[in-house]
Amino acid sequence: MSAFAAAFQNLNPVFDRELRQRSRSGRSVILLSLLLTALTGILYVAHLAVTQESRNQFNGGQEMVTNTAGAVMFESVLFVELALLLLIIPGISSGAISGERDRQTLIPLQVTLLGRFGIFMGKVGASSSFVLLLIIASAPLLAIPYLLGGISLTRIMLGIVTTLLTGITYATLGVSCSAFFRRTQTATLMSYLIVFLAIFGSLVIWVVINIVRSAQGDFSPAPSWPMLINPFVGVADAAGDFTNDFSSFPGPFSGLKQGFFGDNWDGRIASNQPNWLYSLAVQITFTGAWVVLGLRKLRLPQKEID
Amino acid sequence: MSLPPQPAAPIEVLDSGTGLSIASPVSFEALQPGVEAVVSARHLTKVYGPLTALHDFTIDIPRGSIYGIIGPNGAGKSTAFSILATLLQPTAGAALVCGFDPTSNPKAVRKRMGYMPDVMGVYERLTVAEYLQFHAAAYRVPRSEWASLVPGLLELVDLDVKANSLVDRLSRGMKQRLSLARAMVHDPELLILDEPASGLDPRARIEFRQLLVALQEMGKTILISSHILAELQQMCSDIAVIEAGVLLASGSPDSIIHQLGNGRSVKVSFDDGTTETFSVTDTADQASLLRRLVNDDERTVVEFTELTTDLEGLFLQITQGIVQ
Numbered sequence: 001m002s003a004f005a006a007a008f009q010n011l012n013p014v015f016d017r018e019l020r021q022r023s024r025s026g027r028s029v030i031l032l033s034l035l036l037t038a039l040t041g042i043l044y045v046a047h048l049a050v051t052q053e054s055r056n057q058f059n060g061g062q063e064m065v066t067n068t069a070g071a072v073m074f075e076s077v078l079f080v081e082l083a084l085l086l087l088i089i090p091g092i093s094s095g096a097i098s099g100e101r102d103r104q105t106l107i108p109l110q111v112t113l114l115g116r117f118g119i120f121m122g123k124v125g126a127s128s129s130f131v132l133l134l135i136i137a138s139a140p141l142l143a144i145p146y147l148l149g150g151i152s153l154t155r156i157m158l159g160i161v162t163t164l165l166t167g168i169t170y171a172t173l174g175v176s177c178s179a180f181f182r183r184t185q186t187a188t189l190m191s192y193l194i195v196f197l198a199i200f201g202s203l204v205i206w207v208v209i210n211i212v213r214s215a216q217g218d219f220s221p222a223p224s225w226p227m228l229i230n231p232f233v234g235v236a237d238a239a240g241d242f243t244n245d246f247s248s249f250p251g252p253f254s255g256l257k258q259g260f261f262g263d264n265w266d267g268r269i270a271s272n273q274p275n276w277l278y279s280l281a282v283q284i285t286f287t288g289a290w291v292v293l294g295l296r297k298l299r300l301p302q303k304e305i306d
Numbered sequence: 307m308s309l310p311p312q313p314a315a316p317i318e319v320l321d322s323g324t325g326l327s328i329a330s331p332v333s334f335e336a337l338q339p340g341v342e343a344v345v346s347a348r349h350l351t352k353v354y355g356p357l358t359a360l361h362d363f364t365i366d367i368p369r370g371s372i373y374g375i376i377g378p379n380g381a382g383k384s385t386a387f388s389i390l391a392t393l394l395q396p397t398a399g400a401a402l403v404c405g406f407d408p409t410s411n412p413k414a415v416r417k418r419m420g421y422m423p424d425v426m427g428v429y430e431r432l433t434v435a436e437y438l439q440f441h442a443a444a445y446r447v448p449r450s451e452w453a454s455l456v457p458g459l460l461e462l463v464d465l466d467v468k469a470n471s472l473v474d475r476l477s478r479g480m481k482q483r484l485s486l487a488r489a490m491v492h493d494p495e496l497l498i499l500d501e502p503a504s505g506l507d508p509r510a511r512i513e514f515r516q517l518l519v520a521l522q523e524m525g526k527t528i529l530i531s532s533h534i535l536a537e538l539q540q541m542c543s544d545i546a547v548i549e550a551g552v553l554l555a556s557g558s559p560d561s562i563i564h565q566l567g568n569g570r571s572v573k574v575s576f577d578d579g580t581t582e583t584f585s586v587t588d589t590a591d592q593a594s595l596l597r598r599l600v601n602d603d604e605r606t607v608v609e610f611t612e613l614t615t616d617l618e619g620l621f622l623q624i625t626q627g628i629v630q
């Protein structure tokens with residue numbers, strides 16, 4: 001990371017400056033501490049829930065950890081981490097360029113030799129590095145479930161990587177909004193709106209399709225492709241797993257995976273496909289369209305300058 | 307003062323070998339023969355909806371000059387500068403800045419030009435030295451040169467004691483000087499300064515003026531805008547007066563006074579306590595008026611003052627306070 005960062009730092013002055021400024025503000029440290037505290041809490045609650053459940057199931061009152069306990073704890077922590085990331089990222093990325101505009105530092109930057117790609121990439125790099133920092137810092141919390149057993153290292157790695165890529169995608173989206181909308185407030189609002197729509201809008205569409213189908217007498221579940229834009233469903237395919245044990249709580253990601261990628265159910269995308277890849281591809285393509293829009297606003301000379 | 311229309315030279319030449327358009331420095335036919343222009347604008351026009359912010363703006367900025375653009379608020383100074391500084395597309399007309407078209411070849415212009423906008427924004431949590439290093443990096447100045455570049459620039463703008471202060475803690479005048487230093491990190495041949503002296507106290511203004519003259523002596527061409535006429539009159543080799551997007555006059559401060567001196571007036575006080583104002587067309591006319599008055603037996607002249615020989619008066623005389 002540090003060699004990469006150093007190379008990028010030399011490559012991109014905006015990235016270098018952002019990191020320098022960030023290191024001098026307490027904000028990221030506070031944010032990081034809050035996030036880690038929350039995740040530690042979730043880890044503990046998940047552990048309690050799992051042991052509680054195993055006690056109930058085996059009726060003996062004896063506390064024991066089932067072989068899915070690690071998986072449930074891992075999924076719970078990663079699920080909350082993804083949720084918190086999606087809550088934080090629009091906030092930190094949507095002021096990236098509009099903030100410079102507000103402070104009137106953008107034009108001096110635009111008349112340098114950086115070019116709009118240089119400015120944009122520096123901002124994406126700075127926002128993404130914060131996502132990376134949060135994920136690296138929380139890695140030990142995800143390692144604990146592995147040590148408890150019941151989950152493969154591949155799944156943990158896949159879960160982390162898809163979460164990281166999802167985070168970087170939404171950071172890029174935030175920076176694009178920041179370039180596209182003149183005011184930071186609008187950019188922030190739009191970034192949150194897009195995240196909200198990706199999560200809940202996709203779900204609403206899926207539910208509506210289901211209702212329409214059942215009204216037509218078709219009671220098989222609707223196709224799950226509208227859910228590919230949903231960041232949780234994407235990560236679920238990578239981090240979740242199918243359990244045969246339907247009597248117990250399977251963990252949030254496994255639940256989602258079973259719900260949307262069950263191969264034996266009609267209308268669902270087969271589970272033996274790399275659905276997380278498709279999901280990322282959909283989200284990255286959507287973000288790419290915003291990147292194009294944002295970059296267009298950064299092109300100079302313009303017909304009108306803000 | 308209308309300037310003869312000049313045909314715009316082609317900005318890009320087609321390379322016969324490859325068929326690709328190659329950017330090469332070209333120039334327009336000079337407005338004044340034999341004067342090398344660092345900036346030339348031909349019929350630059352910028353229209354915003356119903357408003358013409360800049361109309362048929364044609365100008366040559368000679369190499370090594372300090373060229374002042376004067377005009378009231380909303381005259382179109384910043385609009386003209388934004389076009390030259392590769393920020394704004396003109397509606398019509400063309401410009402060459404350091405030999406390149408700012409619209410079609412902005413990077414080539416940016417390499418050679420330093421631009422100081424009329425507003426100065428600063429970053430939080432960044433020191434003065436880091437601020438300059440950041441912009442040096444953005445201008446692709448090699449890292450090895452920073453060690454000598456940054457202190458040199460800070461000394462030039464008299465901010466060396468503030469090298470490790472935070473940028474957002476500087477006073478307004480200091481920020482202004484830092485902004486000028488920033489515009490010079492890549493050692494440009496041309497500086498475009500949009501009202502650089504606004505917000506400075508009188509002493510700081512004088513120092514700023516001295517700094518610009520020093521830069522001119524270093525061989526830089528400086529294009530500067532202002533409302534403060536006395537200021538420009540003292541340091542500018544050339545001046546253009548612009549109002550409501552229209553160039554009213556241009557030339558050396560003296561020649562402007564001369565060109566516009568047709569309607570100059572003379573105030574005469576007599577020994578009986580009366581004063582009278584006479585209009586004269588030129589110096590010869592003024593001399594004959596003086597002769598006539600001296601030979602007048604009825605009244606004796608005690609004072610003879612020529613009015614509106616400074617730019618301030620001319621400015622008020624030739625601009626009409628048109629607000630668009």
Ligand SMILES: Nc1ncnc2c1ncn2[C@@H]1O[C@H](COP(=O)(O)OP(=O)(O)OP(=O)(O)O)[C@@H](O)[C@H]1O
Binds near residue numbers: 359378380383384385
């Ligand atoms: N983006 C824009 N949209 C519409 N009108 C604009 C825009 N930018 C500038 N104008 C108008 O163009 C005219 C010229 O503005 P400009 O900023 O060039 O004036 P100026 O000479 O720099 O004035 P000042 O001395 O106040 O800085 C003004 O009437 C202004 O309102």
Ligand SMILES: [Mg+2]
Binds near residue numbers: 383385424500
């Ligand atoms: Mg202005």
